[in-house]
Amino acid sequence: MVYAVKIENLVKKYDTGTVAVDGISLSIEKGEFFGxxxxxxxxxxxxxxxxxxxxxxTSGTISVFGIDVVKDYRKARTKVGIAPQEFNIDIFGxxxxxxxxxxxxxxMRKQERKKRIAELLEQFNLTQYKDTxxxxxxxxxxxxxxxxxxxxxxxxxLILDEPTAGVDVELRHELWRDLKKLNKEGKTIILTSHYLExxxxxxxxxxxxxxxxxxxxxxxxxxxxDGKSLEDHYLEITRRNDKD
Amino acid sequence: MIKIKxxxxxxxxxxxxxxxxxILRISIQTFAAPLISATLFxxxxxxxxxxxxxxxxxxxxxxxVFPGILLMNILSSAFEHxxxxxxxxxxIKSIEEMLVAPFSYIEMILGYVISAVLRALLIGSGIxxxxxxxxxxxxxNVPLFLLYAVSVATIFALVGILVGLWAKGFEQLGLLNVFVxxxxxxxxxxxxxxxxLNETVRIITVLNPIFxxxxxxxxxxxxxxxxxxxxxxxxxxxLIISLSVLVMHLFKVGWRIRP
Numbered sequence: 001m002v003y004a005v006k007i008e009n010l011v012k013k014y015d016t017g018t019v020a021v022d023g024i025s026l027s028i029e030k031g032e033f034f035g036x037x038x039x040x041x042x043x044x045x046x047x048x049x050x051x052x053x054x055x056x057x058t059s060g061t062i063s064v065f066g067i068d069v070v071k072d073y074r075k076a077r078t079k080v081g082i083a084p085q086e087f088n089i090d091i092f093g094x095x096x097x098x099x100x101x102x103x104x105x106x107x108m109r110k111q112e113r114k115k116r117i118a119e120l121l122e123q124f125n126l127t128q129y130k131d132t133x134x135x136x137x138x139x140x141x142x143x144x145x146x147x148x149x150x151x152x153x154x155x156x157x158l159i160l161d162e163p164t165a166g167v168d169v170e171l172r173h174e175l176w177r178d179l180k181k182l183n184k185e186g187k188t189i190i191l192t193s194h195y196l197e198x199x200x201x202x203x204x205x206x207x208x209x210x211x212x213x214x215x216x217x218x219x220x221x222x223x224x225x226d227g228k229s230l231e232d233h234y235l236e237i238t239r240r241n242d243k244d
Numbered sequence: 245m246i247k248i249k250x251x252x253x254x255x256x257x258x259x260x261x262x263x264x265x266x267i268l269r270i271s272i273q274t275f276a277a278p279l280i281s282a283t284l285f286x287x288x289x290x291x292x293x294x295x296x297x298x299x300x301x302x303x304x305x306x307x308x309v310f311p312g313i314l315l316m317n318i319l320s321s322a323f324e325h326x327x328x329x330x331x332x333x334x335x336i337k338s339i340e341e342m343l344v345a346p347f348s349y350i351e352m353i354l355g356y357v358i359s360a361v362l363r364a365l366l367i368g369s370g371i372x373x374x375x376x377x378x379x380x381x382x383x384x385n386v387p388l389f390l391l392y393a394v395s396v397a398t399i400f401a402l403v404g405i406l407v408g409l410w411a412k413g414f415e416q417l418g419l420l421n422v423f424v425x426x427x428x429x430x431x432x433x434x435x436x437x438x439x440x441l442n443e444t445v446r447i448i449t450v451l452n453p454i455f456x457x458x459x460x461x462x463x464x465x466x467x468x469x470x471x472x473x474x475x476x477x478x479x480x481x482x483l484i485i486s487l488s489v490l491v492m493h494l495f496k497v498g499w500r501i502r503p
Contacts, residue, residue: 014503015503049503052343052344053343053344053502054340054343054344054502055502055503056497056498056502056503073346074248074252074346074348075248075346077344077345077346078247078248078346080344082344084340086337088336088337088338088340088341089336089338089341090266090336090338091336092269097265101258101261101262101341102341102345104254104255104257104258104261104262105252105255105258105259105341105342105345105346105347106248106255106345106346107247107248107252107253107254107255107346108254109254149341
């Protein structure tokens with residue numbers, strides 16, 4: 001079976017000697033809305049960085065739709081879109097141009113970019129901010145731009161690292177609606193979030209990482225069994241793991 | 245579905261376009277400042293002092309100093325371009341946009357270098373126009389002139405990438421320019437002939453690589469040289485190759501950009 005994302009024995013050791021990811025294996029099916037949870041420093045963002053190419057893999061393999069992210073990185077990267085936690089963007093750039101550059105990076109032609117960006121600006125209510133510099137947008141609209149940027153090249157896999165951090169309640173609900181729609185349209189979504197009610201609402205499969213290791217992996221039902229909430233299970237698992 | 249075969253041409257063009265857009269956005273800093281500075285240099289050293297010094301080796305002093313002023317601006321704008329682009333990309337993490345995109349590390353380097361050379365040539369063209377007003381411009385060999393301009397810009401674009409990768413803060417970013425590039429430029433025979441120097445200083449000068457760049461550019465403009473041009477040519481080719489290999493290696497291993 002070809003998985004949307006398949007991680008096998010991934011190890012990421014930084015030059016400082018810190019082992020951020022310690023031999024994890026995960027398989028995410030096409031169309032899944034996958035919640036990737038864990039405490040701060042557990043290895044979530046590092047795993048995402050290894051999938052997207054922001055970090056080098058120490059050992060192990062990652063493939064997206066069967067394509068190795070290191071050996072065939074060009075092809076693999078066209079399939080992945082990333083909306084990171086931090087605003088890693090030229091804050092002085094105008095929204096329309098920032099999105100246009102990304103389309104160009106992915107080899108999209110001018111007309112194709114123009115059409116796609118118009119769609120995304122419309123979808124995320126950003127059309128009126130097309131010529132506004134990123135730094136002049138409110139926090140919520142900045143999040144929307146980051147999400148739109150991840151979608152310019154229409155990736156099959158969308159990775160969202162804390163997409164609703166610092167976002168007000170109304171916008172959070174709007175983003176949830178957008179994400180549900182994208183998932184319904186067939187996109188595989190990987191979500192990390194500290195808002196567990198968000199994960200419970202959106203995801204159909206969840207894995208918990210702690211100290212660089214996967215400590216639990218299962219369906220949403222598995223994490224909400226026995227009448228307990230995801231938060232109850234999460235705390236139980238991470239506390240148990242911390243004691244071990 | 246997006247398919248990229250061979251070189252990511254649209255991506256590379258976009259990298260260059262983005263960099264050019266960036267420098268146009270801050271055009272007072274990137275264009276006006278060096279042009280005003282060059283005008284002052286030409287006016288003071290060429291026009292004011294030139295009226296006293298008259299000639300060096302039969303060449304009007306204004307025309308003697310002009311290639312050095314031009315080259316100093318070409319190399320410093322290429323250096324500033326890549327050092328700031330790489331450093332700020334790391335600083336604000338916008339470089340991650342490139343890292344997650346389907347670029348090879350060679351394409352990323354080319355994007356930086358091509359845009360730096362274009363910026364340097366734009367500045368150089370502006371200074372040439374200013375030089376024309378002062379009667380400072382003479383170009384005896386156009387292809388050689390362009391070759392020197394492009395190759396020196398390439399060398400300093402690569403040096404700028406190294407500094408942009410190495411710098412951990414704004415202070416380090418300016419160190420090389422203040423303590424190495426600027427002193428070597430001024431002491432590289434920009435304003436004087438080797439004949440003016442005593443033996444010791446002359447030996448020190450011929451050990452300065454920038455001396456060969458300025459002298460070569462002077463040969464391409466006024467047809468006068470005080471160095472062995474072959475040594476200069478070997479130095480330029482050697483530096484481009486060795487710096488390219490070093491920069492490619494650092495990008496390949498992800499030094500300071502891909503942990």
